[in-house]
Amino acid sequence: MLTNLPLHCNRAHPPYRSRPFMRIVSLFLALSLCGAASLAHAGNEAVSPRLRLTEREAPRFEVAAETSYLWGSLANPNSYEVQANFITARMRWGAIENDSWLRGFNQVYLLATVQPIVRGPENLYWGISAGFRYNFVQPGSRLVPYVSGGVGLGWIDSQAGVFGAQGQDFTFNILSALGVSYRASDRWQITVGALYEHLSNGGQTIPNPSLNLFGPQVGFTYQF
Numbered sequence: 001m002l003t004n005l006p007l008h009c010n011r012a013h014p015p016y017r018s019r020p021f022m023r024i025v026s027l028f029l030a031l032s033l034c035g036a037a038s039l040a041h042a043g044n045e046a047v048s049p050r051l052r053l054t055e056r057e058a059p060r061f062e063v064a065a066e067t068s069y070l071w072g073s074l075a076n077p078n079s080y081e082v083q084a085n086f087i088t089a090r091m092r093w094g095a096i097e098n099d100s101w102l103r104g105f106n107q108v109y110l111l112a113t114v115q116p117i118v119r120g121p122e123n124l125y126w127g128i129s130a131g132f133r134y135n136f137v138q139p140g141s142r143l144v145p146y147v148s149g150g151v152g153l154g155w156i157d158s159q160a161g162v163f164g165a166q167g168q169d170f171t172f173n174i175l176s177a178l179g180v181s182y183r184a185s186d187r188w189q190i191t192v193g194a195l196y197e198h199l200s201n202g203g204q205t206i207p208n209p210s211l212n213l214f215g216p217q218v219g220f221t222y223q224f
Helices: 020-042
Strands: 061-072 081-096 104-119 124-136 143-156 170-183 188-200 211-223
Touching: 061 188, 081 124, 081 188, 081 211, 104 143, 124 170, 143 188, 170 211
Parallel strands: none
Antiparallel strands: 061 081, 061 211, 081 104, 104 124, 124 143, 143 170, 170 188, 188 211
């Protein structure tokens, strides 16, 4: 009879609590799918000449130097402020060529970062990251909006004895950004945007006081 069922069958399951880390990883996976969609459209031979992306619009390679000033979220008691500097190499990887706002091209990137910690228990963070960037290009426009996301790893001079400081030197990073580039010439672009950075050791220490940082970003890009 139903009354003979084990008592644990009647217990309510605890509510699922999503983690910010997993939500950000989901965003990165969505950007990856955007890149895959770009490849699917890259071989379309029915595109009109007017819509086909030129080398000026979609360069094969580019190198960027960018800097950001980031503030920590209120979740951490140390009120972090970080000067984040990036050198990034990007390579074109597929394009969408049609008469819509999605017209543009995807890139894969690899970057190196050095980040002096202006305010906070630690002094310096440095690391690497890889990811995807999508550029929205309209014919004849010098403005190119973009969205990007990536994951990587790095090291920080952790201060585990300070409340809210990082628990160990090795840490992972997640970067996501959006903004717009201005084509100043055939080779140079000026970029203005916003950056989100997440630093965490993935639960290797308890507690794991991760960092969530937000701020503006500016930079210059050379295309070749």
